[in-house]
Amino acid sequence: MAERTRNRSLTATRTLAGITLLLIGGIHYQQYHYAFYSAIPTIGPLFLLNFIGGTALGLFLLAPGKSRLGRLGNPLEQLTALAGIGLAVSGAAALVISENTPLFGFMEHGYRFVIVLTLASEAVAVVLLTLFLVLARSRAHGRGAAPTQNPSAGRPAREPINQRPGTPAAER
Secondary structure, eight states: OHHHHHHHHHHHHHHHHHHHHHHHHHHHHHHHHTSOGGGSTTHHHHHHHHHHHHHHHHHHHHOSOGGGGGGGHHHHHHHHHHHHHHHHHHHHHHHHHHHHSOBTTBOOOSOOHHHHHHHHHHHHHHHHHHHHHHHHHHHHHHHHSOOOSOTTTTSOOOOOTTSOTTOOGGGO
């Protein structure tokens, strides 16, 4: 029962994190294409890379059939989650820096809706991806060890200190 709940939680966090990464990618594409950030040197290509990265990572987390990858599937998902955290943290850091000082010669002015949405999406992505990594790690550890009722089961009984070694149990 606990394993099924853990698997559902893992699937839910992976799915929500994937959607959040797609949202981050979509926001960057919207700003790149429709807000004309594509015309800004260095910043434009970085927005395009953020769109590509967020979209690719989000789609990988949402893609079905990773079980066909065998033992490679779980480490790839965890590596994708780490890359997503890096993408979200670096995007948020760059945005905060550009609000306070020029970044590659570009400076944002004011916290308009799209900036607040981006910062919120990146924060949610970091939380969900971190939670996904924690759940994936606990699932991996939970699967390897069989639960035992009695930790001393299967070990030989110790001789009492007051007894002589070799005394039959009936005499004790």
